[in-house]
Amino acid sequence: MHRVWIVAWLLAAALLAPNLTPGAQAQGNELCFQETGLCIDARFAAYWQQNGGLQVFGYPTSRPFYALNADTGRFHLMQWFERNRLEWHPDNAAPYDVLLGRLGDELLRAHNIDWRNAPRESGPRQGCLWFAETGHNVCNQAGALGFKSYWERNGLRDPRLNAFGRSLALFGLPLTEARMETNSSGDTVLTQWFERARFEWHPDKPNDFKVLLGLLGNEYPREPEGPPPNDPCANIPAPHAMFIEPNCVRVDGVMIIGLSSLQPNQEVTYVVQRGDGSVVVGPQIARADGEGRYRRFVRPSEWGLTPGDYEFVAQTGQDNGGPSRAFFRVLP
Template sequence: MRRFLLALLALLLVPGAGSASAAPSRQERTTAIFFRETQNWVAPPFYDFWSGNGGLPIFGYPLAPTDLMTSPDDGKVYATQIFERNRLEYHPENPEPYRVQLGRLGVEVLQKQGRNWQDFPKGEPKSGCDFFPETGHTLCEPFRSYWRRYGLDLNMRGVARAESIALFGLPISEPMMETNADGATVLTQWFERARFEYHPNNPPQYRVLLGLLGKELYGPYRPGAASVSGKVNAILRNKETIEAGVDDGPFWETVNRSSSGMRISKASLWIRGPFYPPDHPLFGVANDWFGTSVIL
């Protein structure tokens, strides 16, 4: 059962052929994901952006379902989804790849703390570091390599400087020791859209971590009721098939009770949209059948 739950954690939904009996094609791309940790979907139009620009390490889990929110950047209302580390806004008036926009959560969290980043001590150009005259701050190791490694996909070669700026923003502080929301005192540098933290005792790939700014700004997880219908089908080793409704509550618990501890050999999920109800601003974005099969 544990393996089944892990599979559901990363459950991939690909467009079907228009009916629940059609098998998903391996060539069809992923369009949505459901996380049992927060009981929220990442669905169109945010899934492609979320998955194509770093996924969990960069944005974290979804904190809440998509809803209408007023953007602090321009005071306008957009369909928005909050993640652990950032806020994604849907701007249908923009051409691709600029329809999904990131919030400036680094600036916003500092404002919530009553701190003005423009009052922070400035840096000076020096060897081995990048200097940003726009804000007067430097970018050095241990954060420089991480910042350069990631960026929004703007169809440039490699990871261009402009793409890293689009993802994280410009540095708005010099590195300094700070105590984060979890009580750890770590080397910290603030950016317009992120907070970099250095955890030297972690394995090398996890020494630079992004702060959970979305969670700090918007609070705890708010499970979202999936506005979808369909069934999850689990096939046991003895060939018994179990069905549980997607819209009947936590479907993995239903399967767990039904299987009585017997190992599951295959799980499939068929969902019919829409992901969003008729009164939702994103109604019509995803209204087809979706399905996947997971071999355990």
């Protein structure tokens, strides 16, 4: 009981003073916690504070690290928290330069639960939020208290979105109906899964804490933490007069290479060479389409490439300051 009271007090203080997180100390632009001995990376600290802090994300449970995002096929700076994982996407405009992991979806799949094939509810229920996309309602459990009110009350701080859009951006769609489950702490509680969170109903707690978010970050299976690595995709030069996406990929990953502003059906000679200039692919011929564009999806393994830095060089015959070039890196 004493431990629960301490946690509740900390969360209440965070709610009453969102700019002052108990136990947190600013070190430069980082936010550090005596409770865990860990700091929130400067790129994540403002997002953490502005969008729910301890209540929504919990304490940091790892140092920042670089890892492959399966959705983008690129390496991103990430950091684990008790309830989620934050990812740094510098190509996006704020506040979407920080994105939340879809841990609700990922953990359900890790438990061999395919929510897409699970039974859907028959339709909207009175007083609830209905999500036709997944076929589930989000309802309150006790008058004005419950999952519906919690979902509506919290959201991503983006002034361009309405209240519904802000909540959707933070938690995502409901993936299951509300049902009794036993969580990792051994509590059997009413539970509803969302794309980025798991809502739990704790009727014995004070009103502000009857809805708690599951500790998805703690429950997610992950490799033991090692020393923080350097960004394996850093310092790759920008392309010239063409594009490549992504420019950092595993041997069996997929990237797209493209040229534009060519003549319709124009033939272009290209090579792939190492950083030292030695040619490993080509010369080969690429042909533009009828609109003067060339696109190709390719795996480095198709070209027999091994880990290292490479350059795609195309002789287009255009007056654009030399050949078109795209630099890329192949990872193990």
